[in-house]
Amino acid sequence: MNALIDIRDIYKIYNPGENEVRALDGISLSVTHGEFVAIIGQSGSGKSTLMNMLGCLDVPSSGTYCLNGADVSKMKDDELSDIRNKEIGFIFQGFNLIPNLTAIENVELPLIYRGISKAERRELAQQALEMVGLSHRMDHKPAEMSGGQQQRVAIARAIAAKPPVILADEPTGNLDSRSSKEILQILRELHTLGRTVILITHDNEIAAQAKRVIRIRDGKVEEDYLNEIQDVKDSNTKDSGKNRKEVSDIKGSQNQYHKENEKDTEESLDKKEEENI
């Protein structure tokens, strides 16, 4: 199966010269359609830089990035924004909602840039808000909602246009543990529905709930392994860190994993069609 995301030897170097910072220092990785990946690393390890790169918000100093077969590393700004609009849903730690718009208006906003008609925008925004359990808060403004609810609006905004890739940078960083669990549950559901979910975190317990974990350190991949969780819904976050396999050691297992993943995706696409989500 072709990789959805394929980055090769990506460098991002700030202030080249004596005081240079190698935020990304020769990273290569690929992510297949429908994977649920956590990217974990300490503060300053390069997670957000990598997310910005994956999300076409930034371009690398060198290296190549193919998204869905297209080489985005050499694209111009307008082409990048087009790709961002069509392919990627972003979720940020700070929610980034517009304060004077209601929940549904916030969700509808990016759909305007995609040229979607008013009636369809409303329909898609309602579906997305229902999926995150907020049908009863559609007309509330961000200040009238809890942090967890605001983050759910931000997720609805990210998924309303049904982008194949969901990128979440520390989406639970500002939330209490109950709200964090709800957000993770929604991300798992999106994965079950066939979306590719990339979750950035510095928290081992959160990473343990993803199927695959990529640990980065000093702008390089330090580890890349699969959590041995057959059904992520049943994951035991305390122990799952022990139950893992190094991706580089287990090509066979990874292939098996991708086969399972393909099956998941096919099933979930059927389900998605049935549910029209």
Ligand SMILES: Nc1ncnc2c1ncn2[C@@H]1O[C@H](COP(=O)(O)OP(=O)(O)OP(=O)(O)O)[C@@H](O)[C@H]1O
């Ligand atoms: N615009 C910039 N100019 C110079 N250095 C930068 C810039 N942006 C990031 N860096 C540096 O690049 C490195 C990686 O930063 P990045 O924001 O990707 O880390 P992170 O893993 O997301 O950290 P955190 O967990 O704190 O969010 C850090 O050392 C940071 O200081």
Ligand SMILES: [Mg+2]
């Ligand atoms: Mg960061």
